[in-house]
Amino acid sequence: MPKSKEQFEQIRNERIKIILNSAATLFALKGYEGVSLDEVTKEAKCSHGLLYHYFSNKEELYKAVLEQVVYPDVQALISDINWDQKAKDVMSSLLDKVLEVVSSSNDEKVRNLYLLLNIHLQKSLAVVKKNEKGHTPIFSYVEELIDRGKKENDFKDYDTIELTISILSLIKGIAFNRIHIGSKRFIAPHKEIIMGMLLK
Amino acid sequence: MPKSKEQFEQIRNERIKIILNSAATLFALKGYEGVSLDEVTKEAKCSHGLLYHYFSNKEELYKAVLEQVVYPDVQALISDINWDQKAKDVMSSLLDKVLEVVSSSNDEKVRNLYLLLNIHLQKSLAVVKKNEKGHTPIFSYVEELIDRGKKENDFKDYDTIELTISILSLIKGIAFNRIHIGSKRFIAPHKEIIMGMLLK
Amino acid sequence: MPKSKEQFEQIRNERIKIILNSAATLFALKGYEGVSLDEVTKEAKCSHGLLYHYFSNKEELYKAVLEQVVYPDVQALISDINWDQKAKDVMSSLLDKVLEVVSSSNDEKVRNLYLLLNIHLQKSLAVVKKNEKGHTPIFSYVEELIDRGKKENDFKDYDTIELTISILSLIKGIAFNRIHIGSKRFIAPHKEIIMGMLLK
Amino acid sequence: MPKSKEQFEQIRNERIKIILNSAATLFALKGYEGVSLDEVTKEAKCSHGLLYHYFSNKEELYKAVLEQVVYPDVQALISDINWDQKAKDVMSSLLDKVLEVVSSSNDEKVRNLYLLLNIHLQKSLAVVKKNEKGHTPIFSYVEELIDRGKKENDFKDYDTIELTISILSLIKGIAFNRIHIGSKRFIAPHKEIIMGMLLK
DNA sequence: GATGAATGAGAATTCATTCAT
DNA sequence: TATGAATGAATTCTCATTCAT
Numbered sequence: 001m002p003k004s005k006e007q008f009e010q011i012r013n014e015r016i017k018i019i020l021n022s023a024a025t026l027f028a029l030k031g032y033e034g035v036s037l038d039e040v041t042k043e044a045k046c047s048h049g050l051l052y053h054y055f056s057n058k059e060e061l062y063k064a065v066l067e068q069v070v071y072p073d074v075q076a077l078i079s080d081i082n083w084d085q086k087a088k089d090v091m092s093s094l095l096d097k098v099l100e101v102v103s104s105s106n107d108e109k110v111r112n113l114y115l116l117l118n119i120h121l122q123k124s125l126a127v128v129k130k131n132e133k134g135h136t137p138i139f140s141y142v143e144e145l146i147d148r149g150k151k152e153n154d155f156k157d158y159d160t161i162e163l164t165i166s167i168l169s170l171i172k173g174i175a176f177n178r179i180h181i182g183s184k185r186f187i188a189p190h191k192e193i194i195m196g197m198l199l200k
Numbered sequence: 201m202p203k204s205k206e207q208f209e210q211i212r213n214e215r216i217k218i219i220l221n222s223a224a225t226l227f228a229l230k231g232y233e234g235v236s237l238d239e240v241t242k243e244a245k246c247s248h249g250l251l252y253h254y255f256s257n258k259e260e261l262y263k264a265v266l267e268q269v270v271y272p273d274v275q276a277l278i279s280d281i282n283w284d285q286k287a288k289d290v291m292s293s294l295l296d297k298v299l300e301v302v303s304s305s306n307d308e309k310v311r312n313l314y315l316l317l318n319i320h321l322q323k324s325l326a327v328v329k330k331n332e333k334g335h336t337p338i339f340s341y342v343e344e345l346i347d348r349g350k351k352e353n354d355f356k357d358y359d360t361i362e363l364t365i366s367i368l369s370l371i372k373g374i375a376f377n378r379i380h381i382g383s384k385r386f387i388a389p390h391k392e393i394i395m396g397m398l399l400k
Numbered sequence: 401m402p403k404s405k406e407q408f409e410q411i412r413n414e415r416i417k418i419i420l421n422s423a424a425t426l427f428a429l430k431g432y433e434g435v436s437l438d439e440v441t442k443e444a445k446c447s448h449g450l451l452y453h454y455f456s457n458k459e460e461l462y463k464a465v466l467e468q469v470v471y472p473d474v475q476a477l478i479s480d481i482n483w484d485q486k487a488k489d490v491m492s493s494l495l496d497k498v499l500e501v502v503s504s505s506n507d508e509k510v511r512n513l514y515l516l517l518n519i520h521l522q523k524s525l526a527v528v529k530k531n532e533k534g535h536t537p538i539f540s541y542v543e544e545l546i547d548r549g550k551k552e553n554d555f556k557d558y559d560t561i562e563l564t565i566s567i568l569s570l571i572k573g574i575a576f577n578r579i580h581i582g583s584k585r586f587i588a589p590h591k592e593i594i595m596g597m598l599l600k
Numbered sequence: 601m602p603k604s605k606e607q608f609e610q611i612r613n614e615r616i617k618i619i620l621n622s623a624a625t626l627f628a629l630k631g632y633e634g635v636s637l638d639e640v641t642k643e644a645k646c647s648h649g650l651l652y653h654y655f656s657n658k659e660e661l662y663k664a665v666l667e668q669v670v671y672p673d674v675q676a677l678i679s680d681i682n683w684d685q686k687a688k689d690v691m692s693s694l695l696d697k698v699l700e701v702v703s704s705s706n707d708e709k710v711r712n713l714y715l716l717l718n719i720h721l722q723k724s725l726a727v728v729k730k731n732e733k734g735h736t737p738i739f740s741y742v743e744e745l746i747d748r749g750k751k752e753n754d755f756k757d758y759d760t761i762e763l764t765i766s767i768l769s770l771i772k773g774i775a776f777n778r779i780h781i782g783s784k785r786f787i788a789p790h791k792e793i794i795m796g797m798l799l800k
Numbered sequence: 801g802a803t804g805a806a807t808g809a810g811a812a813t814t815c816a817t818t819c820a821t
Numbered sequence: 822t823a824t825g826a827a828t829g830a831a832t833t834c835t836c837a838t839t840c841a842t
Contacts, residue, residue, distance in 0.1 A: 033233035169373020189362045433633035562789045569773015
């Protein structure tokens with residue numbers, strides 16, 4: 001009995017998911033250059049041929065990881081935050097979410113968060129820069145937020161980019177440590193430490 | 201009559217310095233895996249053979265960069281801070297130094313600072329972990345400092361490791377951005393942003 | 401639809417055989433150090449990549465030659481000798497076989513015989529020693545045989561190891577000469593020359 | 601006070617001796633291809649430059665080892681044997697000498713004996729063949745001796761080359777084992793084992 | 801006579817990518 | 822869709838050899 005179109009589609013999607021997931025984990029752990037596609041196929045238990053069937057090369061695979069795995073996941077993090085509160089409350093909710101992620105045992109989410117913030121790193125930078133206009137969503141989001149917080153007179157009056165880079169570097173560092181230390185021994189910083197950088 | 205020992209020593213040391221410097225810059229810019237030794241030799245204008253005459257392999261080169269270039273340079277940064285002040289003042293002086301470095305046009309110093317804080321990254325992690333006992337000097341230094349600051353009732357009462365990781369992640373992020381943006385367009389965060397994380 | 405497992409297995413096995421065979425010949429002729437993998441790939445008409453697809457490095461290739469080519473072949477030599485005769489007759493049959501091999505134009509068999517007896521040579525020594533317990537089968541086989549021949553009062557009453565080393569050195573030397581002289585001009589010694597060393 | 605010509609000459613000769621000796625040991629232990637000139641300089645505690653000052657390349661060094669170290673030493677072994685006895689007695693004396701060497705703790709002499717008999721091996725073969733006419737002295741010596749022994753009706757009546765190769769292979773094998781086993785645990789075969797191959 | 805820095809060709813090894821089925 | 826064999830260029834590493842002093 002031949003499989004139906006839907007069944008094929010489903011198989012296909014699941015395979016792609018597994019590959020993307022394996023790749024995401026390895027990229028987060030070892031960096032773009034540090035990962036060989038052979039490792040990816042081993043982790044995903046698929047052949048080289050299949051990997052290249054779905055992704056035309058290593059760069060495309062990396063971009064697919066960002067677009068299909070990382071961005072949606074982080075988008076979800078942001079999406080149910082009520083943007084219409086005061087900026088400091090939005091930021092507070094955002095940090096709640098982020099800290100919840102790094103404190104949880106959900107390695108995938110931490111990895112995605114890290115990959116998002118890591119975009120600017122090394123080769124990844126070049127890979128991404130080629131087809132991105134302006135900043136990653138998260139960057140603009142935080143930038144805008146901080147801008148508003150300053151106008152609302154809650155945040156310190158420093159240069160916005162300065163503050164954005166600081167906040168994001170900090171979160172990236174936290175995620176990085178969480179990835180390399182593991183959920184068991186890791187202690188996430190308190191929200192107040194981070195908010196302390198912003199609040200007057 | 202052979203060259204004198206001193207002559208050899210001098211030639212040797214100069215060449216090693218050039219190689220280490222070239223390697224340091226490239227490692228900071230592109231990461232351990234992203235750098236090929238061919239690039240290093242081109243940058244240092246030497247042959248592969250010479251590189252291997254002085255460093256037995258890529259890992260050893262990386263370690264030598266840390267030990268002979270990075271650590272001493274960062275040590276110098278710390279060394280003339282008066283440790284006998286209150287912790288918050290020591291921290292303040294430390295941040296002054298660090299921010300002075302990243303605000304200056306001295307790319308080497310920024311690079312060294314970044315490499316120091318980057319040790320835990322990816323392959324570097326394994327390379328370094330093999331022969332380090334405990335933490336890098338800078339880690340313990342900051343840890344101890346924060347501990348004292350807490351006892352002196354100036355710093356917030358959070359977990360010390362938590363605070364240390366936060367501070368160092370932040371500085372690393374700043375150095376990272378400085379490296380990739382360049383001194384012209386880069387704006388360093390104000391010291392108060394960082395101190396704000398610590399101070400009550 | 402992928403190739404069937406059997407198809408892959410067959411392709412794989414054939415290629416591996418060709419590579420091992422090429423390697424075996426070269427190792428016998430020029431020694432472990434004297435052979436470059438480039439020569440092996442040329443002889444086997446395959447790429448470097450493929451060689452490394454099947455063997456993780458030069459050492460592994462050498463070990464595979466011994467385990468997959470040399471040992472089975474020499475085992476076959478021994479296997480149909482009737483062990484239940486008197487030791488001197490077993491030895492006689494063994495020498496018949498060996499001398500038949502070196503007198504034949506079958507270069508592969510001579511080569512395998514030589515490689516077996518050559519194990520202790522140079523780098524090969526280290527390579528092999530790592531994962532062998534005790535002696536190569538052939539050594540124990542001959543040792544035991546000589547021991548028995550002494551008990552049966554047919555062989556001279558010297559130290560067994562002494563006699564074993566002598567016999568094996570001699571056969572190795574013969575195989576060595578046969579390899580380097582070629583079957584046309586080579587004259588194998590008579591069995592009696594060798595038996596003369598043992599018989600009372 | 602400047603050194604006299606003789607003093608210079610002496611220094612020179614001693615240095616050359618040390619280098620040749622180091623090289624000889626390494627060649628015997630690891631084969632021509634397995635030895636790097638860097639190892640030789642380390643063993644001889646001299647610089648690359650000096651090695652090349654005395655020997656124009658690796659091949660020349662190898663040949664010099666044979667000509668200046670190996671041949672004279674083995675020649676000495678032979679020289680005080682009274683050639684005017686019956687062949688079997690000459691052979692007996694020769695074997696006495698040889699077995700004395702391999703049974704002694706004099707590693708250098710064993711090494712030289714082995715190198716002599718090893719000439720035909722691998723690359724060494726090519727190196728030596730280039731400028732040798734006919735066989736190495738020892739080969740012709742033994743050949744002639746066996747021929748005579750046959751005429752004197754003491755030795756078996758097999759092909760002379762056959763017997764010569766057998767005898768020399770055997771001695772080489774013994775020397776080889778002695779080198780790799782060391783003098784402590786090594787047991788040399790009795791002369792009778794070897795004579796047994798020849799005597800009627 | 802002596803040193804060791806320096807070179808460059810070549811050997812070992814890795815890895816992205818292609819291809820026949 | 823799926824496999825893994827196969828390739829070749831790039832990368833790491835080794836080593837005989839040269840050279841300035």
